[in-house]
Amino acid sequence: MAPTSMKQWVVQDTENGFDGLVYQDAPVPKVGENEVLVKLQAVSLNYRDLIIPKGMYPFAVRSPVVPGSDGAGEVVDVGSKVTEFQKGDQVATLFNQGHQYGDIDFQAAGTGLGGAIDGTLREYAVFDQQGLVKAPKNLNALENSTLSCAALTSWNALYGLKPLRPGQIVLVQGTGGVSIFALQFAKAAGATVIATTSSAAKADKLKKLGADHVLNYKIDANWGESARQLTPGGVGVDYVVEVGGTGTLQQSFKCIKFEGIISIIGFLGGVDPKGQPSVLDTLSHICTVRGVYVGSKALMKDMVRAIEANNIHPVVDEKVFRLDQTRDAYDYMWAQKHFGKLTVKID
Incomplete structure (x- = not known):
């Protein structure tokens, strides 16, 4: 059973840079009939995550919003009409939740996690079953958390x-x-x-x-x-x-x-x-x-198959931050001290 409360980060405003990041308590969300509750285990950061609180992101951003687009974790509850996932599945998030297949359209482009929709820098999150994919079996949670944005964008550039x-x-x-x-x-x-x-x-x-x-x-x-x-x-x-x-x-x-x-x-x-x-x-x-604006769920499934078939392992920076150290992770990445993907581990 999931607890009733959790910790999460929120971008309160886009006028004060990283000082606009607030660490707070929040209720654990409940699943709807087509939704999945995920206990998040890891998040990876992107340049996008850094420029949103700085007010430099050129696309739609809701305020306040839970930041982070890239996450991986375990399914702990499913709605009554969910068919794609079950409890215990390891999953990764889809960046644009509404981009299922084919070309992206204007509506789907407005469904980005951590900007237009609450994202992954929290302990638990509810997603529509369309907004997740089963994670590669050959990767751990930190590695799986890197796939949503950077990996899928690269895959789209080469195969889209x-x-x-x-x-x-x-x-x-x-x-x-x-x-x-x-x-x-x-x-x-x-x-x-x-x-x-x-x-x-x-x-x-x-x-x-x-x-x-x-x-x-x-x-x-x-x-x-x-x-x-x-x-x-x-x-x-x-x-x-x-x-x-x-x-x-x-x-x-x-x-x-x-x-x-x-x-x-x-x-x-x-x-x-x-x-x-x-x-x-x-x-x-x-x-x-x-x-290239990341990619569809269909492309992400293709990418996952390729990762498993070729045993590809993402390059993860040797420094890993805890959820409560996320502000430090933002500073570390802004200073370009990382190599490969920078991750946050959620216990």
Whole structure:
């Protein structure tokens, strides 16, 4: 039996930065007939979680809201009409609760956990059965908590529009969660991976994870052309997982192959309309540039099967925080001290 009260974090406002995060008591929610009660065991943080309390998130946010989109845990109660799950199942959350299959639409884009809907930084949560997937059997709770956003976004970038094929070439930027997952998925598919980073230490870690080539963008400002020269015949890469925004997009265009795909995931390097390529660059480079907003439940189920079949294990930062230390986790991640996914363990 679940207790009647629990601990949770709430973003009270988006005007005071991380000081807007409040740790409080709350009642454990009750399940409706199509709902599932999950005892959350772990949460992983995303850049999105950091910029919501800072008022920098460009999409809809409810206030106050329980933060966190990515979570994993155990089903402890189910509603009378639930057919997909039963007590004891290990599950992971779907980022956009309303995105079940196919292309995302405007309505589904407004169902993001931890922004428009109460999220995962709490001990218990109720979800519609459509908003969960069964977690991979080969992963622990901390690993499962990393799949909702970064992993599914990477999977969508490589398989959502034109599926990646063995022998193709993927460029990933940096060592954040999305880029690391893209590296792992690409290598499991038999692709070649070119990675960019800012330090020799991170380059070594990327190589250990399977990166075939690593370029240091601090040393090589024209890394896009360097990446192109690493491809057979200098024709360019098939996929770019683009996380930098204005600061890296010009280089991404320099390395993309004809009919290649640049997936825009984030904007860590900022957004400056005066400094970024124009729409016409897609014509001169004959490529597709697409924004990726995580992915559907159908895509997530495909990804889970691939994780199990290839025994892929997410890269989790060695430092793990407790639920009551979540504010410290936000500071740690904002300072970019993490490698891979940063997690919060819920006892």
